[in-house]
Amino acid sequence: MTGFARVSGNFRDVSWAWELKSVNGRGLDMRLRVAPGLDGVEITVREILQRHVQRGTIQANLAIDRPPRPAEIRINHDILSALVKAAGAVHDEAGSRIAPASVDGLLAVRGVVEIIERPDDDEARAGLTAAVIDGFSAAVGALVEARSVEGRNVAEILSQQIASIEKRVGEAEVIVAGLPQELKARISDQVQALLSGSSAFDPERLHQEAILLATRADVREELDRLQAHIDHARKLVADGGAIGRKLDFLAQEFNREANTLCSKSSNKQLTQIGLSLKTVIDQMREQVQNIE
Template sequence: MTLQSMTGFARSDGALDGTTWHWELRSVNNRGLDLRLRLPQGYEQIESKVRDRIAKAISRGSVNASLSVTRRTQAGEVRVNQEALERILAIATRLSHNIGAETPRVEALLGLKGVLDVVEDADTEETLAAQQAAVLDDLDRALADLVAARRDEGRRLKDVLARQIDEIERLAKTVEASPARTIEAIRRRLAEQVARLMETGQGLDPARLHQEAVLLATRADVEEELKRLAAHVEAARALLRDEGAIGRKLDFLAQEFNREANTLTSKAADQEIAQAGLALKVVIDQLREQVQNIE
């Protein structure tokens, strides 16, 4: 299964027996599957089928699915409302006698509201079933296009994520190779700090001073953070190779990346390491933003 984005758009059109319809599907990122349907009156009975089909095709995202239908204009049967016509004719005859007017013409009577009724032919159950089946078939086509659009966006995001993971690895190796992490550099910094303390003229216990120096060096060591960052890099690359619905796993991994970068930056005892730590945090924030769009 190819890595998918949660962003996509698709549409499809169909027609049968003079009735036309139009499906429009849109999806954006969401923590789970949030499905919102807009179906016209008379199509409520297919709602459960629509939901089932979308849920089988898409596991995460906020999906808006709307169906618009235009029904054919039916000629139907024209019928004379005999009762209404007789009442109107009686009234017209009485008035014509009273005021000496002519009896109304036939076309005038037929033009009055309620005299003629147009009875449209109702769709049979077979016709409705055929229309609904065709509408669902077009939904499947729209869903296939939506999934394809999400996969295309997923391929683009995969390349972006791969580059960001490479940059995290590069920055971690920059910290690992920093001269400031060598024993000589740590010893020199401690010696300078001790020298400044000795210049104050205060008596210092050499044994306690040694213990404090060892403790300071241990706290400044970022070896564990670098190892965990390397492990997270390999885990992220493995997820990209597996593809599929990896959004939640990548989101969790991005949080772990951020935790290690924060710890590394807080421990930084050198300007170069501090700058690399800040750069790490920027790249990881960008990674987290992109991961929010992965299914």
């Protein structure tokens, strides 16, 4: 399910902010980006997310804003002395043909000057880490709530689709109840036509073939299974929780029974109902992808 959450805070003079974005996904995929120096929070925040979210692609970004800090400048006097000595020797040899080495030129040589930023002390680093982890927990809570709002909307759509499937199953049952008589009349007409053209047909054999044909056209078992799937789907939606994978599997079972219904049907109306069932089931499968 989709969702967004942002939580920010401060620790001493450092400001931080978490942004979490969620989009649909079959499994759980967390894409984490944190500021340099806080890579150690990754394992902990992943564990927190896994406790609260089972499906979806989650983008989690941590931004840190630090005030400028005074840096320490160190000069490598050994290198600088060697450069001064070498520059003096070159100038003595060349004379006035070249200008003497300048101070800024010598200091610009790599390795002469080193600028060192003062690192956080252990206490400050631990405090900031704890603060951003607590902030992540709060952000996950807000994200879960945002996803829950969408989940309630999706549950309403699913309930309507399940009701639509049940309505079509009921229509199919009405047609199926009249199929034996319809099939009997059709076979009787065909047998009479065959017998009138030839006396070589065995009535007993024709009777057996008629029974076999009726058995093959019987879709009562498929309708019973569809109704059982309807009851199961309703219970899953009512119970809530992480039901996405279960509903995804159930939608596949719905589709399987609808396919069998269409393949066994010898009635035009029943076939149309089966095709209509497949349309609603496909719509249901699309919605199921949005559920955790």
